[in-house]
Amino acid sequence: MDETKELEERFAQLRKDLDEGNLHEFRDEFLEMHIYEQGQFYQSLKDDQRLLVYSYLSPKELADMFDVIEEDNEYMKDYLAEMRPSYAAEMLSEMYTDNAVDLLNTLSKKQIAKYLSLMDAEDAAEIKELLHYEDETAGSIMTTEYVSIVANQTVRSAMYVLKNEAKAAETIYYIYVVDQEGRLVGVISLRDLIVSDDDAMISDIMSERVISVHVGDDQEDVAQTFRDYDFLALPVTDYDDHLLGIVTVDDIIDVIDEEAASDYSGLAGVNVEEISENPIKAAGKRLPWLITLLFLGMATASLISHYEVLVSEASILAVFISLITGTAGNAGTQSLAVAVRRLAMNDDKSNTFFATVIGEVLTGVVTGAITGLTIFAIVAVWKGNPILGFVIGMAMMCAITVANLAGSLIPMLMDKLGFDPAVASGPFITTLSDLTSVLIYFNIASMFMNYFIGN
Amino acid sequence: MDETKELEERFAQLRKDLDEGNLHEFRDEFLEMHIYEQGQFYQSLKDDQRLLVYSYLSPKELADMFDVIEEDNEYMKDYLAEMRPSYAAEMLSEMYTDNAVDLLNTLSKKQIAKYLSLMDAEDAAEIKELLHYEDETAGSIMTTEYVSIVANQTVRSAMYVLKNEAKAAETIYYIYVVDQEGRLVGVISLRDLIVSDDDAMISDIMSERVISVHVGDDQEDVAQTFRDYDFLALPVTDYDDHLLGIVTVDDIIDVIDEEAASDYSGLAGVNVEEISENPIKAAGKRLPWLITLLFLGMATASLISHYEVLVSEASILAVFISLITGTAGNAGTQSLAVAVRRLAMNDDKSNTFFATVIGEVLTGVVTGAITGLTIFAIVAVWKGNPILGFVIGMAMMCAITVANLAGSLIPMLMDKLGFDPAVASGPFITTLSDLTSVLIYFNIASMFMNYFIGN
Incomplete structure (x- = not known):
């Protein structure tokens, strides 16, 4: 707390020096700070104050600070644009090559070419070299400044x-x-x-x-x-x-951090790296997923619609729809998480495939059997109806097993096909599992239709 | 691939040297390997081979390797137990203090005392000092070997x-x-x-x-x-x-890595750091969550049961139960993930609380309104029934808004109360949201009961 306050006071003094033109005081104090704190200070400035910074500090002096400002900072482009092009180019060539490349990669090809043309031939060549490497490879994150x-x-x-x-x-x-x-x-x-x-x-x-x-x-x-x-x-x-x-x-x-955020985003069905404060923007990012899943959910609804006669005759069946779909969805999410995690941890993926899917299905049979028995007992007592209990219990067991199959098979297949397995998101698995659960439930219930309608 | 094969061959040669008693060849080759590879080799040995290692290598020579073997390796205790106690104690005192402490922390108090009593007074004092620090603090992960x-x-x-x-x-x-x-x-x-x-x-x-x-x-x-x-x-x-x-x-x-795995586990409702190959064991770890949520799900079932008359008169209502609970659950999971992520990223938590909850509710209103309008249009056309569409659309919007409220408020409250917000798991939020969604749905439907029953 005290440290934060001290830093705030130092920043205030620095801004004062900047506004009042105390060149030497500003430079002494600024250059003594850690580059991370320099970055925090720089980002706290107004537009006209930043322009002063560019005249108070050389491109070289600013380069270290730019090395630690996050490259995914949304204002990065604006910062570069407000500098004189030759100043920006010199700063870029003074940065570590990997960071300069990250920064350049956010710009248009035309802008990249402009900055490269303003640099030393040697610096430009080094940067060009690294610009070629594909995203997410060792080449894209390496630097050439080694001994x-x-x-x-x-x-x-x-x-x-x-x-x-x-x-x-x-x-x-x-x-x-x-x-x-x-x-x-x-x-x-x-x-x-x-x-x-x-x-x-x-x-x-x-x-x-x-x-x-x-x-x-x-x-x-x-x-x-x-x-x-x-x-x-x-x-x-x-x-x-x-x-x-x-x-x-x-x-x-x-x-x-990136990989963890991407796995987490996948499971949640929302990109947590692009958190927006603005509800309209946030909604805009979540709606595509929600609406897509709504249409998948419509398939479940039309399936139930198909059994509407059965439901109207035996409305007790409707009572347990959400219990069965919900529990199977929970089990499927667990399987999905385990499968994605195992893929991330294991290099030798050929063995993982069958071991994981079979393991998850067997786990599904065991959890399904126990959960099914539990709900059978509850329904048999609560509704005094062991046959209904049997239908619900059997459906629960089968639905959980199928959810575990889907939860493990789908990410494994995605991975085999070269996609990121985390894209098979949690909401997708639960929505898909709603469909299979309802299908299983009403098929089992149909076998006992005479019993239900007779009652 | 080639590197793995080369390593395997080297390991085979080392095991041969060990079995045949080629002391010098073994020592030369073993000590030249990187400590991580030494660890891989050591863990590939049979019990009697490991006993030979303890006579071929000094505790000091083994200490570096033990610094890199994962402390959460399940066999760690067995390794220590099979060494002579004085050998183990010397090795522990040669390890970096933080790693020795991590390892000791997996043992019983009695065993810790035994090893400490066999060490130099100075080494023992250093380790004792670190054993005091609470888990997950800077003290628990620091080492005293600095310059x-x-x-x-x-x-x-x-x-x-x-x-x-x-x-x-x-x-x-x-x-x-x-x-x-x-x-x-x-x-x-x-x-x-x-x-x-x-x-x-x-x-x-x-x-x-x-x-x-x-x-x-x-x-x-x-x-x-x-x-x-x-x-x-x-x-x-x-x-x-x-x-x-x-x-x-x-x-x-x-x-x-730990924090990422814990957030991920929370969202999935399964501890992905304890992945078991054995389906019975895996089931044992997942069942507590599934059965707990089953009981929460029973609350939803009894709520629907309460409306059974309405359902039997208007079975069309049953068709949309899983669509509304599913969509609201998806939205709630998104809110949960965003809230947990924001808590993890932000130090100044007082501002975050209201900003996040209000932001999520507003996002819920926007996504809910658009999703609600979409489903209204679909139902109005598909079933040719705008009143039913209106009921479903309204219920969808309210259910999504409430799910977003729960998804953000619950982790924030957990955090305020000093619990890990990631414990408010995804499955818990979706199951809770099933309950509120059904409540909202049938309440809105009840208002139009005359219309439905009249039809």
Whole structure:
């Protein structure tokens, strides 16, 4: 609390300095702040205040701050647009390449070309290189600011290289060793470098078993390697082992957050990464799903409509519709969550498919049998009607088993077909399970029709 | 693929060396592997093979590997139990303190006391200190293996300290500066140390604005600070600013994974972190939820039962029960997900409460009105019955609005009362929304009872 207040006061002072033209005070105080706080401050400014910032600070001084402002910030484009194009281009080339690329990727092709044409040929080439990589691959999240050395030198000379490159590199805590063709042959951590003798040869102390990822690898797999090995950075290579770049742990945290939000959104049937404060906008984002499912729900309604005669003769059947569809929907959601989770955790997907679907169906049989027996007992006592209890119990058991089948089979199939399994959302499974549950329920009830109508 | 195969072959060779008693070959090959791979290998062994490992490798050599084996591995206790107690105690004291504590926390108090009594007094004291911290706080995930120095020395002498402590510290990439009472006064990164002049004073180059967390802070808040500032480690202090330990980014990745899994589990009504292959066990974990919700569902059934006369006279009403409950349930799930997500993202929770609930209700009115109009049009045309369409449409709109209210209000209230909002699970919200939807539907239908019964 105190820290937040202190920060607010500092921001107020900075804004005052800005408005009153206290150039030196502003620069001293601003540049001493952590880049995250610089970003918070910058985003708290009004349009005309930001224009002053661009004249008080060099593109290079602003670049670090832009590295930490979220690239999905909706105002990012406006910030770039209000800078002089040459200022923006210089700032982009001073940013870490991966962040500059993320930022450029939100712009139109024409704008990207404009900024690239204003940069150094070398910087522009590096950025162009990274712009090619497909979204959600190792290539799309890697940066080219790493430190690489050759093996045939001493620790002392390697430390000398490091000191020179430390300012520009995104991390200096792993140093990658390459051969003359630029192929990755080893790695050494700064920790090992520091505890080694100054005259030791890099080739003797480096680790030759380098864990690396391929440039086309899915970013989720890269994140899994980070989890397994607890690395701070991982080298990225092409298929001929040439070192292309590195992925750092801070980018992996973003990947993990993104994947978690996407799984969660899938289960809920709403994109929680695009939360809007405006009810009209929020409704606009949710309606497509709701209306689509409404039409699927209409199929269930017409199915019940088909059995309207049975219902009018035995209205007691209507009492249990929502209980059966609801319970089966709950079971199906559980299966869906387990299947999606297992897909996310397991690399060897061929075994997972049948094991998961069969496991879920068996789990459905067990939970269905117990839930069915429970409801049989309740209905038999409550309504004094064991036959009705049997119909409800049997329907419950079958409906739960089928819901578990759908909940596991559908995401597994989506995955096989190359879609994100999380797209098979919770609401979709429950709505589909409503349909199958009603079908099962009325079919079983029909077998006992004479009994119901006779009563 | 090739890498996996290569690893499998290496493991096979290692097992052969183990079985045939090739001590040196085994040690050379094993100690050259990455600790994560050592862990994979160790977990692939049979009981008697593991016993050989304990005689081939020292507790210290095994400690690094145990640092990366998941603490929630179910066999962890067995591994410890099969070692000689003094061997296990030495290994525990060689592990990073935070990991040793995690591991000990899975044991009984008696066992913990046994191992502690077999350790060095100093190691035991460090572990005891950490055992006290509450679960899910910064204290529970911090380690005490950090590097701290005093400000009044040169870069050269600081580097000397660092070289000596590098082996034992969990990270050496941030060095924390403390005063004589052990209060945190500054921080310097190894990167800054390396690029600085050897004769520069630490007090001149350190950053005095240290971002730190309190030992009692929630681990989720610590994770958020990591996200904001892109740190690799954060210092943990008590309320008088004394440095107690550090949290490293690899532990934060575990925290982020845990929190994501817990939110996801909440929405699904099943704990996805305890996935069992055995259908009976899996069923045992899911049934408590399903049966509890079955009883809540019974309330909905008895409510419908109350309107049985109306249903038997106007069986058309039964056709739309599942459509209304299903759609409202879908909308409620969306609201729940948005509310839980907003709670997770926002620190300043007082503003969030009303803004979120009111926002969700308004969103419910908008989505409800549009969905209601759609179903009105469909029913009016399909059944040629605008009055029935009006009843269904009105009920749909009210049910969606109430579902959004429940979906946002319940998690917000849970949070206010100090519970994890994710416990208000998706299935609970949909089952509750079934009840309110049916209530709304039949109440509106009752107002038009004369019309329906007249028909």
